[in-house]
Amino acid sequence: MRNIADTIRRLNVNRMPAGIIDAGGSTRLKALADFGRNPGELRAWHYIPANFKPGSPLVVVLHGCTQTAAGYDRGSGWSELADTHGFALLFPEQQRGNNANLCFNWFNPGDVGRGQGEVESIRQMLVAMSARYPIDRSPTYITGLSAGGAMAAAMLSTYPELFKAGAIIAGLPFGTASTIPEAFDRMRGHGLPESRALAEKVRKASGHAGSWPAISVWHGSADTTVDPVNMEAIIGQWWHLSDLDDAPTITSLTQKHQCRTWRDANGVACIEAHTIKGMAHGTPIKTGGIDGYGAAGPFMLDVGVSSTWHIADSWNLITKTERQKVEAIKPALEGTGLNDARGGDQAVGSVIENALRAAGLMR
Structure with missing residues (x-):
């Protein structure tokens, strides 16, 4: 059970750490002004690279608690990647008047209901970007860290028709909390509903009748801020x-x-789950090499794996030439017995089954 000491500790952990610079500091991003109705009272920033071509896609990037749009961009390297590959970027940003720790309010029903609050503000930003730039809206993508990851899950749930795919980093399933105490419990992995009930929350969020966006989930195995069981719950939900x-x-x-991948009957990847062994709470980055982008800092963890690059590659935003170069230097698998094996050996199979049962996927 949650107790007051644990709640205070978590609130203190989420206060602004050294090294995070507000968007008012040096940034490559430009403000997106007058983007329309803004019931969530968010700010908006965007980045259009010099090599942007009409018909290129848009990626929405959501920062985590204590972070700003500019700080998260510097850490993750999304605008660096856009410079190389020519896609547009949108960075919604929380304001302290809404949340003292700059967290998106993923746990507030008024902010995650279709047509309301913060999710509606983000939708309005998407509409404005499409009106001002020749963006192809059919392959729009979204990603976010922690509270931003949970808000990305909310956008995918409330407006699934707007997105082709999304990536949730150290986040939580949609619809699991409606108060701050419940949010802390879910972060600890307590009280998560069974996966069929979680899926029903997504279905009811929009009344969507078409195909669902593909998702990828990223989580560190040593995350003590958002328990990794939340990754299994997201998998179960989708x-x-x-x-x-x-x-x-x-x-x-x-x-x-x-990486675990679930495919549909046509072989299309619908869910990817990436576990980074030994990583704490944050976005996995790689600061060197062809696939290295961003800069290490609080919650931007240089673990030698660039989630930014891999997410963009899964969305077909990386050029074939760059992908081939990365493949050519990729280190060989280290005898894990997990190389492209469906189900793997008995030990691996048992681990997977236990994870699926924990998420309510199997009985």
């Missing part, structure tokens, strides 16, 4: 929205980075 196989394809790029 697994029940599609006709997917129980057993994922298991790949491991290195022993540090394991």
